[in-house]
Amino acid sequence: MPDRNATPRRPAGRARAAPPKEGAPRGEVGLIVEALKAHGHGRYDVRVDVGALRDPAMKEIGRGVNAAAEYAQASMREAMARIQVVSQGVDETIEAMVKLVVQGDLTGELRLGVSDAALAPLIAGVGQVMETLKKFVTEIREAALQLSSSSAEVLAAATQNESSTSQQASAIHETTATMEELKGASHQIAENAQMVAGIAEQTLGAGKQGEGSIRAFMDSMEKVKRNAVEVDDAISKLSRRVERIGTVVEVIDEIADRSDLLALNAALEGAKAGEAGRGFSIVAAEMRRLAENVMESTKEIKNLITEIREATHAAKEAADGNKRMAAEGEKLGGAAMGSVGGILSGIQETSDAARVIHLATQQQRTATEQVVQSMSEIEEVTRQAQAGSRQATGAAAELTKLAERLAELVKRFRVD
Amino acid sequence: MSQGTAEILMFQVGARVYAAQVDDVRRIAPADWDQAGAIAATALGRPFDAQRGIVVACPGGDQILAVDQVLGVREVAEADLRPLPPLAAQCLASAAVTGLAILDEAPTPLLDLATLIQEELRGRAAATTQGRHRA
Numbered sequence: 001m002p003d004r005n006a007t008p009r010r011p012a013g014r015a016r017a018a019p020p021k022e023g024a025p026r027g028e029v030g031l032i033v034e035a036l037k038a039h040g041h042g043r044y045d046v047r048v049d050v051g052a053l054r055d056p057a058m059k060e061i062g063r064g065v066n067a068a069a070e071y072a073q074a075s076m077r078e079a080m081a082r083i084q085v086v087s088q089g090v091d092e093t094i095e096a097m098v099k100l101v102v103q104g105d106l107t108g109e110l111r112l113g114v115s116d117a118a119l120a121p122l123i124a125g126v127g128q129v130m131e132t133l134k135k136f137v138t139e140i141r142e143a144a145l146q147l148s149s150s151s152a153e154v155l156a157a158a159t160q161n162e163s164s165t166s167q168q169a170s171a172i173h174e175t176t177a178t179m180e181e182l183k184g185a186s187h188q189i190a191e192n193a194q195m196v197a198g199i200a201e202q203t204l205g206a207g208k209q210g211e212g213s214i215r216a217f218m219d220s221m222e223k224v225k226r227n228a229v230e231v232d233d234a235i236s237k238l239s240r241r242v243e244r245i246g247t248v249v250e251v252i253d254e255i256a257d258r259s260d261l262l263a264l265n266a267a268l269e270g271a272k273a274g275e276a277g278r279g280f281s282i283v284a285a286e287m288r289r290l291a292e293n294v295m296e297s298t299k300e301i302k303n304l305i306t307e308i309r310e311a312t313h314a315a316k317e318a319a320d321g322n323k324r325m326a327a328e329g330e331k332l333g334g335a336a337m338g339s340v341g342g343i344l345s346g347i348q349e350t351s352d353a354a355r356v357i358h359l360a361t362q363q364q365r366t367a368t369e370q371v372v373q374s375m376s377e378i379e380e381v382t383r384q385a386q387a388g389s390r391q392a393t394g395a396a397a398e399l400t401k402l403a404e405r406l407a408e409l410v411k412r413f414r415v416d
Numbered sequence: 417m418s419q420g421t422a423e424i425l426m427f428q429v430g431a432r433v434y435a436a437q438v439d440d441v442r443r444i445a446p447a448d449w450d451q452a453g454a455i456a457a458t459a460l461g462r463p464f465d466a467q468r469g470i471v472v473a474c475p476g477g478d479q480i481l482a483v484d485q486v487l488g489v490r491e492v493a494e495a496d497l498r499p500l501p502p503l504a505a506q507c508l509a510s511a512a513v514t515g516l517a518i519l520d521e522a523p524t525p526l527l528d529l530a531t532l533i534q535e536e537l538r539g540r541a542a543a544t545t546q547g548r549h550r551a
Contacts, residue, residue: 257446258446261444261446261468264444264486264488264489265443265444267488267489268425268438268441268443268444268489270489271423271438271489271491272423272438272439281489285488285489288488
């Protein structure tokens with residue numbers, strides 16, 4: 001097909017072949033050659049001036065050249081008309097496709113007024129494009145819906161993640177603070193445990209001294225018990241001696257009483273005898289005075305014996321009490337010894353436990369410091385994660401908006 | 417006995433001290449006499465612990481008067497032995513108190529022991545009789 005741009009550039013009307021140029025064939029041949037050259041340049045309106053030819057053969061060639069030019073010119077006109085029709089069909093097809101696309105209605109088919117067979121491939125291709133587009137839109141719509149749903153889920157998850165990360169950051173912060181306190185407490189516990197160990201050591205020493213004191217106390221109790229038994233024996237002997245003294249004093253008192261009675265009767269008889277009995281009376285009076293002295297003395301002795309009896313009774317009771325107290329003291333000492341043994345054992349265990357606690361607490365302190373360090377790092381990472389979560393949440397929100405926007409856009413295309 | 421003096425026996429019944437002529441007393445009995453035959457309660461009252469007994473010659477035989485203590489024989493001036501004033505004699509129910517012995521400027525009842533015992537014995541006999549009559 002000739003170039004559409006190769007349409008006649010000259011106004012309608014027939015042109016004559018220009019006179020031959022210098023050096024070109026001259027004469028009638030030159031006229032024909034010039035016409036053919038013009039035809040070679042697409043100027044089919046140039047004709048050979050047959051009238052100017054005298055040679056019949058040249059005339060016939062001129063007429064043949066002109067007929068060929070006429071035919072070519074007619075074919076060109078026909079081709080131009082067809083080109084115009086096809087161009088119009090293409091424009092109509094594109095316009096229809098654009099219209100469908102702009103309106104978003106992909107449900108129908110292209111209905112064109114052109115029926116040129118040359119446009120059939122184009123129309124078929126456009127229909128195929130529309131089908132493909134419809135398929136794409138359908139898939140994009142489904143994808144947009146899925147994207148919208150997924151982005152909503154992503155947004156919810158990101159929001160949840162952000163909230164969780166915030167809670168986690170808060171929890172980590174609190175945990176870090178708690179670990180700091182725990183570190184301080186561990187330090188305090190370690191110091192206290194060390195102090196307890198020191199006190200336990202001192203107490204252990206004091207307890208051992210106490211054990212020795214209790215042992216000495218028990219020895220003393222044993223001695224007290226022996227002494228109390230000896231005192232009891234001595235008191236019993238003393239009591240028996242006192243009883244014997246009392247018996248002797250009773251005898252003496254009886255004798256003194258008899259003597260007093262005898263002296264009384266002697267004095268009585270002396271008095272009855274009158275002057276003759278005066279000496280007798282004097283002796284009787286002296287006897288009586290002696291008897292009375294003896295009785296006074298025995299009375300004092302009896303009082304003393306009574307006091308001694310009371311004292312020995314009290315001493316015996318005290319000795320018995322001492323024996324009982326000594327026995328109880330021995331029992332208590334034994335119990336105290338057992339208790340002190342238990343206490344010493346307990347103190348030893350306490351001391352050992354305090355040392356273990358001290359060491360364990362030091363290890364705990366070291367571990368706590370490491371945990372604090374780790375928690376600080378975790379806190380930093382969590383802070384970064386929190387920032388990332390915020391960004392993710394923002395991105396998810398943006399994605400959700402975009403998905404919604406995409407869904408809205410895709411909704412504009414009707415495919416069903 | 418010297419001129420103007422007298423010997424009296426001092427004894428105690430309860431809290432009070434009495435005096436008696438030594439001639440009225442036969443002897444002093446020990447505390448372990450036959451308590452059943454002794455006269456414990458008289459017009460002088462009942463002794464606390466009756467450590468001594470005074471043996472008195474009575475018309476029916478010797479009687480023992482239980483006393484708390486016999487303080488001894490004491491020589492007193494006869495001037496210090498004074499008869500009981502009539503008013504006092506009339507006021508007393510017992511006739512055994514015959515006078516007062518002034519000892520250390522304090523009056524001590526002077527007793528007739530035989531009368532004292534007779535009054536007690538008579539009283540007992542009268543009580544026994546009254547008891548029989550009542551029975």
